[in-house]
Amino acid sequence: NAGVTQTPKFQVLKTGQSMTLQCAQDMNHNSMYWYRQDPGMGLRLIYYSASEGTTDKGEVPNGYNVSRLNKREFSLRLESAAPSQTSVYFCASSEIPGGFGSPLHFGNGTRLTVT
Amino acid sequence: GENVEQHPSTLSVQEGDSAVIKCTYSDSASNYFPWYKQELGKGPQLIIDIRSNVGEKKDQRIAVTLNKTAKHFSLHITETQPEDSAVYFCAALQDFKTIFGAGTRLFVKA
Numbered sequence: 001n002a003g004v005t006q007t008p009k010f011q012v013l014k015t016g017q018s019m020t021l022q023c024a025q026d027m028n029h030n031s032m033y034w035y036r037q038d039p040g041m042g043l044r045l046i047y048y049s050a051s052e053g054t055t056d057k058g059e060v061p062n063g064y065n066v067s068r069l070n071k072r073e074f075s076l077r078l079e080s081a082a083p084s085q086t087s088v089y090f091c092a093s094s095e096i097p098g099g100f101g102s103p104l105h106f107g108n109g110t111r112l113t114v115t
Numbered sequence: 116g117e118n119v120e121q122h123p124s125t126l127s128v129q130e131g132d133s134a135v136i137k138c139t140y141s142d143s144a145s146n147y148f149p150w151y152k153q154e155l156g157k158g159p160q161l162i163i164d165i166r167s168n169v170g171e172k173k174d175q176r177i178a179v180t181l182n183k184t185a186k187h188f189s190l191h192i193t194e195t196q197p198e199d200s201a202v203y204f205c206a207a208l209q210d211f212k213t214i215f216g217a218g219t220r221l222f223v224k225a
Contacts, residue, residue: 004158031211033213035215040124040217040218041217042119042121042204042215042216042217042218043159043204043215044215045212045213045214048211048212050211056211058212059116059212059214090158090159092158101146101147101164101166101208103149103161103164104149104151104159104161104213105161106158106159106160107158108156108157108158109156109157109158
């Protein structure tokens with residue numbers, strides 16, 4: 001049982017380049033999330049998808065787009081990377097959307113550096 | 116929106132001592148409060164959670180307390196061991212969004 005799988009594990013981009021971070025879960029969870037983690041700032045929510053076919057902005061959506069491709073997969077796209085987007089990106093999933101108290105299951109992250 | 120503050124940012128204890136991490140939240144509509152442990156190079160993992168209709172929950176050496184009136188909740192780890200060394204995050208759930216505190220780096224000295 002793989003849980004939440006993220007690819008790639010590491011990536012270096014130049015300013016202005018684009019890339020897509022991939023995430024897939026095999027737990028049949030309804031909701032999926034993208035977070036970024038920066039030193040001293042915890043994890044901040046970028047975008048989330050409460051259920052297949054829906055996406056919504058989180059705390060820090062600027063500069064990102066997402067696609068919920070199907071129930072299993074949720075991708076994060078950087079159209080024009082900036083140094084401020086250097087971070088560790090985590091994908092997560094949960095069984096039940098939002099307010100019913102379902103814990104998040106995280107992948108092991110993508111470490112992105114933008115030069 | 117929800118805001119979660121977490122203290123301390125760093126905590127160092129001797130093996131066998133207790134560790135306490137405290138968090139406050141701002142949105143009274145928040146109803147679910149999970150705690151996550153993150154080891155180096157990995158994603159956070161749930162260690163314990165509490166819902167707003169419960170005041171305290173315990174799982175072996177770990178306990179969490181919730182004070183809804185004061186809007187604060189705490190993690191207590193007893194009889195700490197070196198393998199407890201990690202970064203711990205508190206979080207609060209409001210609507211579909213889980214909002215995290217900034218994290219506490221716990222060092223347990225053998």
